Structure formats: C-alpha cells, structure tokens
Amino acid sequence: MPAPPSSVSARPDRGASIDARGPPGSSTRGSPARARVGLFVTCLVDLMRPTVGFAAVKLLEEAGCAVAVPRAQTCCGQPAWNSGDSGNARKVARGLIAAFEPFDYVVAPSGSCAGMIRIHYPELFAGDAEWEPRARALAAKTHELISFLADVRGMTRVAARLPSSATYHDSCSGLRELGVKRQPRALLATVAGLELREGKEAETCCGFGGLFCVKYPDISAAITDVKTDDIAATGANLVLAGDMGCLMNIAGRLKRRGSGIAARHVAEVLAGMTDVPPIAGD
Amino acid sequence: MESSAGRFETNARAALATPTLQAALAKLADGFPARRLEAAERLPEFEELRDAACAIKEHVLDHLDVYLETFERRVAANGGEVHWCRDAEEARRTILDICRRVDARTVTKSKTMIGEEIAINDYLERHGIRPVETDLGEYIIQLRREPPSHIIAPAIHLSLAQVAETFRGSHADLPPERKLNEPDALLAEARAKLRPDFLAADVGITGANMLIAETGGNVLVTNEGNADLTHTLPRVHIVIASIEKIVPTLEDATVILRVLARSATGQDITVYTSFCSGPRRPGDLDGPDEYHVILLDNGRARLLEGEFRDMLRCIRCGACLNHCPVYRAVGGHAYGWVYSGPMGAVLIPALIGMHEARHLPNASTLCGRCESVCPMRIPLPRMLRAWREQLHRERRGSFLARLGFSAWASVASRPGLYHAIMAPLIRALGNLAGAGRSFRRLPFLGGWTAARDFPAPEGETFMTLWAEAERKRKPYADLRVSCEGTPTDVKGARP
Numbered sequence: 001m002p003a004p005p006s007s008v009s010a011r012p013d014r015g016a017s018i019d020a021r022g023p024p025g026s027s028t029r030g031s032p033a034r035a036r037v038g039l040f041v042t043c044l045v046d047l048m049r050p051t052v053g054f055a056a057v058k059l060l061e062e063a064g065c066a067v068a069v070p071r072a073q074t075c076c077g078q079p080a081w082n083s084g085d086s087g088n089a090r091k092v093a094r095g096l097i098a099a100f101e102p103f104d105y106v107v108a109p110s111g112s113c114a115g116m117i118r119i120h121y122p123e124l125f126a127g128d129a130e131w132e133p134r135a136r137a138l139a140a141k142t143h144e145l146i147s148f149l150a151d152v153r154g155m156t157r158v159a160a161r162l163p164s165s166a167t168y169h170d171s172c173s174g175l176r177e178l179g180v181k182r183q184p185r186a187l188l189a190t191v192a193g194l195e196l197r198e199g200k201e202a203e204t205c206c207g208f209g210g211l212f213c214v215k216y217p218d219i220s221a222a223i224t225d226v227k228t229d230d231i232a233a234t235g236a237n238l239v240l241a242g243d244m245g246c247l248m249n250i251a252g253r254l255k256r257r258g259s260g261i262a263a264r265h266v267a268e269v270l271a272g273m274t275d276v277p278p279i280a281g282d
Numbered sequence: 283m284e285s286s287a288g289r290f291e292t293n294a295r296a297a298l299a300t301p302t303l304q305a306a307l308a309k310l311a312d313g314f315p316a317r318r319l320e321a322a323e324r325l326p327e328f329e330e331l332r333d334a335a336c337a338i339k340e341h342v343l344d345h346l347d348v349y350l351e352t353f354e355r356r357v358a359a360n361g362g363e364v365h366w367c368r369d370a371e372e373a374r375r376t377i378l379d380i381c382r383r384v385d386a387r388t389v390t391k392s393k394t395m396i397g398e399e400i401a402i403n404d405y406l407e408r409h410g411i412r413p414v415e416t417d418l419g420e421y422i423i424q425l426r427r428e429p430p431s432h433i434i435a436p437a438i439h440l441s442l443a444q445v446a447e448t449f450r451g452s453h454a455d456l457p458p459e460r461k462l463n464e465p466d467a468l469l470a471e472a473r474a475k476l477r478p479d480f481l482a483a484d485v486g487i488t489g490a491n492m493l494i495a496e497t498g499g500n501v502l503v504t505n506e507g508n509a510d511l512t513h514t515l516p517r518v519h520i521v522i523a524s525i526e527k528i529v530p531t532l533e534d535a536t537v538i539l540r541v542l543a544r545s546a547t548g549q550d551i552t553v554y555t556s557f558c559s560g561p562r563r564p565g566d567l568d569g570p571d572e573y574h575v576i577l578l579d580n581g582r583a584r585l586l587e588g589e590f591r592d593m594l595r596c597i598r599c600g601a602c603l604n605h606c607p608v609y610r611a612v613g614g615h616a617y618g619w620v621y622s623g624p625m626g627a628v629l630i631p632a633l634i635g636m637h638e639a640r641h642l643p644n645a646s647t648l649c650g651r652c653e654s655v656c657p658m659r660i661p662l663p664r665m666l667r668a669w670r671e672q673l674h675r676e677r678r679g680s681f682l683a684r685l686g687f688s689a690w691a692s693v694a695s696r697p698g699l700y701h702a703i704m705a706p707l708i709r710a711l712g713n714l715a716g717a718g719r720s721f722r723r724l725p726f727l728g729g730w731t732a733a734r735d736f737p738a739p740e741g742e743t744f745m746t747l748w749a750e751a752e753r754k755r756k757p758y759a760d761l762r763v764s765c766e767g768t769p770t771d772v773k774g775a776r777p
C-alpha cells in the first residue's frame with residue numbers, strides 16, 4: 001500500500017521556477033496573493049493512480065498556489081454525457097459545480113475532464129436559468145494541470161530529474177479542446193536527464209474513447225496498435241500523457257503485447273515522483 | 283443502395299481481418315493527411331478561407347429557397363430544365379424517363395455520390411439501359427459490383443493485384459498473357475475500354491460539386507478529365523445533385539474550390555475543374571442538346587431545422603475520413619452504406635433511419651480530429667453525440683447500460699457514499715493484482731481485457747491518502763486558508 005509521498009506533506013519548496021510576473025492576465029501579476037486552487041483529482045486518478053494527484057498538488061504548490069481538495073468531488077459526468085445520457089451527466093455535474101464554485105481556479109490532471117467542464121458543461125446546462133450561469137462561471141476558471149502551470153502560472157522549469165527517454169502522447173481533448181501541446185513538452189524539456197522523442201502519430205487518438213473501447217474492443221485495439229507501434233518506433237523507454245484514460249489503455253495494450261515500454265502521467269515526471277512503479281508495470 | 287449498416291460490428295470484424303484492406307488503409311493514412319497539411323501550410327490564408335467557405339454555405343442555408351429558385355430560373359433561361367425530386371425513387375424515375383425519351387442505350391457516368399445514394403446504376407440496368415462508370419475507381423468497383431469505400435477514392439480498399447485480377451476477369455476479350463502489374467497498364471486498358479462507350483453514350487450523367495445560382499450551371503472537379511467527356515459528348519447531360527450543393531455566385535464557388543482540393547488530396551487544385559453552363563448555345567462548338575438537373579432532397583430539407591443543420595455545409599472532401607482512426611481501422615464498407623467515416627456516421631442515420639444506423643454514432647472515439655481538419659468546420663463530434671442523445675431518449679441502447687448509468691449517477695452524486703464504496707473496492711482490487719500489477723482478465727470488464735491488460739490500481743484511493751496527508755500538513759499560514767477539504771472551509775471564498 002503506497003503511503004502518501006512525503007514530499008507533499010512538506011511545505012512547498014521552491015523547486016520549480018516561475019516567471020515572477022506571471023504571464024499577462026494571470027492572477028499572480030503584480031500581486032503576491034496566492035491563487036486558491038481547487039484540485040479536481042478526477043475519478044481515474046482518485047481510484048487508479050493517487051500518485052498523480054499528489055504530483056499535481058506538489059506542482060501547484062511549487063507554482064505558488066494554495067491547493068484544496070474538496071471531498072465532495074467524484075466524477076465530472078463525462079461517461080454519461082458521451083453516451084447521450086445528459087440527465088445523469090447533469091446529476092453528477094451539479095455536485096461538482098457546487099463543490100468547486102468557491103475557488104479561484106479548478107485544476108484537473110486530465111485534458112478530457114477539464115475539457116468536459118470547460119467546453120461541455122455550458123452545453124450540458126444550456127437553457128437552465130439557475131445552472132447555466134453557474135456552469136459557465138466554473139468553465140471559465142477550469143484548467144488542465146500542465147497548461148495551467150505553464151500558461152496561467154508562468155512556470156518555465158521544474159526541478160525534477162529522470163535519466164530516460166520519453167515520448168509524449170497528445171490526448172485528444174487536451175489537444176483539440178484545450179490547446180495543450182507545447183506546454184508539457186516545454187516543461188518536460190527541463191527535466192534533467194530526460195530525452196524527448198516525438199512520435200509521428202503523437203496527435204492520433206489512442207483508441208480509448210471512454211466506453212468506445214469496451215463496446216468495440218477489436219476496433220479499439222487496432223487503433224491502439226497504431227499508437228503503440230508509433231511509440232515503439234520512437235525508441236523511447238517511456239510514454240507520457242496527461243490523461244489516465246489514454247494511459248491505462250496504452251499501458252494495458254503495451255503490456256498485453258509484451259512490450260517493455262513504461263507509461264506514466266506527465267505530472268509524475270514533472271513532480272519527480274517516479275519512485276512508484278509505472279502504470280501496469282512492476 | 284441497400285444498407286448493411288446494421289451489421290457494422292460484423293462488417294468491422296471482417297475488415298480488420300482483411301490484410302489487403304489493412305495495407306490499403308495504412309497507405310491512405312500515411313498519404314492524405316500529410317499532403318493536406320503541406321497544402322494548408324503553403325497557403326497562409328488557409329484558415330481564413332475555411333471561415334469564408336463556411337460563411338458562404340451558412341448564408342446559403344439561411345436562404346436556400348431563394349437560391350434554388352434563382353438557380354432554376356437561370357437554368358431555364360439557358361435552355362435547361364430543373365427537376366425537383368423529393369426522394370430517391372422520384373429521382374430514379376425522372377432519370378429513367380429522360381433516358382427513355384431519348385431512347386438511350388448507353389449512359390456514361392462520372393463520379394456522383396448522389397448517384398450512389400439513389401442507386402441509379404442498378405435501376406437503369408434493370409430497365410435495360412447500360413450505365414458505364416468512367417472515373418477509374420468507380421469503373422473498377424462497378425466491374426466488381428461493389429459500393430465505393432471512400433467518397434473521393436472509391437476503390438481505395440483494393441490493391442493493384444486485385445484490380446489486375448478484376449480486369450482479367452472482366453475484359454475476357456483481351457489477351458490473357460498481357461502485363462498488368464503497373465498502374466499505367468491498368469489505366470491504359472481502362473481508357474481503351476471506355477473510349478467506345480464515351481462515343482456511343484446517348485446520355486451523360488454527372489454529379490455536381492457545386493450548383494451556381496447566378497449562372498444556372500454546375501462545377502465538376504476531377505483528376506482524370508472523364509467528367510468532361512461525360513458531359514460534352516452525349517446529346518443529353520443529366521446532373522444529379524442534392525439541394526445543399528448550391529452556392530450564390532461563381533466567385534463563391536472559387537472560394538470553396540480553394541479549400542476543397544487542399545482538404546481532399548492536398549492538391550492546390552484538381553487537375554480538371556469544369557464549369558458546365560447548360561445546353562449547347564448557338565455558335566458553341568460542342569456541348570449537349572439537353573441539360574437536366576435532378577435536384578434531390580432525400581431528407582435534407584428536414585435537417586435544415588435542428589441540430590444536424592451544420593452537416594449541410596459538407597462539401598464531400600473526405601478529409602474527415604482520411605483523419606479518422608476508426609475509418610483507418612475498418613475502411614468505408616464497414617459503415618454499410620454510401621457514405622462512411624465521421625461524415626457518414628452523422629449523415630447515414632439522418633438519411634436511412636436510426637434503427638439501421640444505430641451503431642454508427644457510437645463507433646467513434648470522439649477524438650475530434652475530423653472537426654479540426656474539416657474545411658467547413660462541421661462539429662462532427664457534437665453531432666455524433668447528438669445522435670447518441672437521441673438513441674438514449676428512444677431507449678435504443680442496452681437496458682443494462684442504462685441501468686448502469688442511473689446507478690452510477692446515484693452513487694456519484696453522493697460523494698460520501700461514493701468514497702465509502704470505492705475505497706474498499708479499490709483496495710481489494712489492488713491487493714488482488716499482486717506483483718504483476720495488471721489483470722489479464724476481469725469479470726464485468728471483458729470488453730477491456732479482450733484486447734489489453736487492465737492496469738491494477740495503486741491500492742488506496744487518493745481521497746483516503748489525502749485525508750491522511752492533510753492531518754500532517756501545516757495549513758497555509760500566509761493565507762489563513764484551511765485546506766481540510768470542503769470548499770466552505772476555504773476562508774474568504776466567494777459564497
């Protein structure tokens with residue numbers, strides 16, 4: 001049973017460096033006030049890979065944020081939304097909105113969950129006099145972790161070290177809904193000892209697609225094979241991504257095919273928390 | 283065309299197990315997207331052009347009746363005729379009537395997806411008229427009696443060897459020892475075979491990439507020039523087009539042409555771009571005596587109002603197919619009808635009904651790449667989701683899945699209960715995994731473990747570990763914010 005990583009219980013050390021002024025429009029500009037961030041851990045990180053949650057806390061604190069994790073969070077409702085069940089999606093989403101309303105920012109270590117809130121909550125509650133404005137307000141302050149660190153908090157480097165070679169998979173929602181592309185690469189480039197290798201198919205879907213991969217396992221596997229072949233072709237030892245869904249899919253397929261390539265969430269590497277075994281690895 | 287969309291899963295499985303198809307699809311995925319990207323990058327105003335093209339089509343959809351009627355008047359003024367057809371049957375009958383009136387025996391055709399939609403070839407054949415496809419890809423699949431597998435590359439699913447075999451089987455009059463191992467040889471043979479038909483044809487049927495209201499004419503783009511021989515040589519030219527193909531002016535047409543080829547094949551412009559202006563005028567050197575436009579609705583007017591309206595902007599470039607991971611895995615035939623890929627998955631349910639097409643909106647990862655490359659910025663994922671909403675409303679999904687979602691939502695909307703259930707469950711799963719850290723098989727997750735291991739959870743949930751960590755943490759003294767966890771604990775928070 002993994003214990004909570006000790007580095008988290010410590011007060012934020014100044015491992016990472018932040019552009020002192022912060023980027024234009026950021027709340028840190030000219031103000032010493034710390035941003036109050038509500039961390040939306042996401043259901044997959046909560047259940048499958050708590051390390052990612054601790055890595056997120058560490059990075060956010062290094063970026064000068066005060067982090068709280070509301071207990072009243074579960075899931076963003078995306079599985080129901082993508083299955084056409086918006087009634088049940090709303091039921092879950094209302095709880096999340098209420099839990100995170102008091103914060104300056106909502107940050108999630110997942111492009112697809114952040115995208116769900118940012119892009120789809122306003123659609124989900126369109127026309128609802130009470131909830132649409134609340135959904136819109138929440139959407140406006142919700143961010144994917146890595147892009148939040150880089151774009152909003154102005155983080156330019158991290159203190160982590162990992163002698164290895166890695167390729168980064170752009171998960172679809174992060175890339176296409178939120179424009180997460182250069183931020184993780186820029187920060188990963190500052191990890192000591194880490195060599196980044198670009199895959200030709202980095203922007204191609206990994207075949208996860210939420211329930212798609214369970215409904216159409218054959219098609220999903222064929223899509224994932226394009227991805228894992230591409231990862232292998234880079235010669236990297238490690239595949240990184242910002243979404244647990246993609247990572248579990250990619251790691252599970254790599255393992256099934258007997259590949260030795262490890263899979264990790266990008267936040268683990270940026271936070272220097274690579275002591276835990278990789279996803280699906282020993 | 284007869285549909286097999288209802289058998290999508292079976293079709294897809296067969297496609298995944300066909301090596302020639304898989305090789306062809308891999309090649310397509312390697313070629314088209316890269317060429318599109320190069321073409322887009324060569325043109326600094328490409329993104330603005332996309333916006334302009336969208337705006338033109340949006341404007342047209344707002345005033346569809348006006349432009350269609352203007353078009354009809356212009357066609358009549360040029361000496362042609364517009365035939366309004368509500369559905370496939372009306373369109374087929376109208377075409378047959380024209381063919382019969384001019385006593386047509388042979389009809390040449392250049393590529394038309396609407397022709398596929400109304401299955402005109404079978405119909406003409408059944409009525410004793412010989413349709414001859416003149417686009418090389420269409421010619422090949424006509425010989426093989428197959429539907430197209432891609433809207434712009436109908437025979438993309440075939441290898442060179444398969445085409446050679448088809449030619450040997452169909453062209454029995456040619457010497458069997460001839461060499462057919464080069465694309466050029468195949469092309470030359472198809473040309474030689476098609477030449478007499480071009481000259482003999484009484485009627486030429488073409489599609490239309492666009493109809494132009496201002497001129498009463500139509501635009502055709504090809505890379506083979508076959509469309510020109512199809513519409514200039516026979517006495518009668520029949521254009522089959524659906525109502526949303528209309529654009530106001532020639533200038534509007536050129537804007538759309540500039541994004542069309544770049545999105546489709548990565549060409550700056552297709553090899554041939556032809557503007558047909560109607561029947562031959564006095565003094566014209568060539569052209570048909572008669573010019574007919576079959577204006578087909580077939581369910582499209584219904585889409586104007588509602589969540590699928592944006593689909594009517596589609597210019598059939600095929601970019602969404604070329605960039606779709608699902609299309610790349612299973613090819614076009616798996617979708618079971620005329621169209622395929624993301625645009626097919628949106629359009630097919632609208633045109634042939636949701637019962638038959640129920641799989642298609644679900645068979646997508648919603649990765650969004652289609653929308654990002656669609657020149658007309660059609661929100662294809664949003665529309666796939668809209669179909670899923672409809673499936674859900676009509677209770678067509680599996681009963682168990684519906685039940686599952688309701689149960690899940692009841693628990694997930696009660697965080698206390700949710701965490702109380704999940705923590706021990708995940709702990710147990712973590713313990714079960716042992717040293718391997720992944721499962722090869724899991725009950726209730728057969729769909730997942732069919733193709734991949736299921737990674738084991740670390741063990742404790744984050745929420746459990748966080749509660750422990752929080753007890754040891756010092757609060758943020760400088761902020762006097764307690765981070766016990768509930769948002770109401772955050773001092774100074776907005777209500």
Ligand code: SF4
Binds near residue numbers: 596603652655656659
């Ligand atoms: S939906 Fe867009 S990308 Fe697909 S064929 Fe139509 S215009 Fe092209």
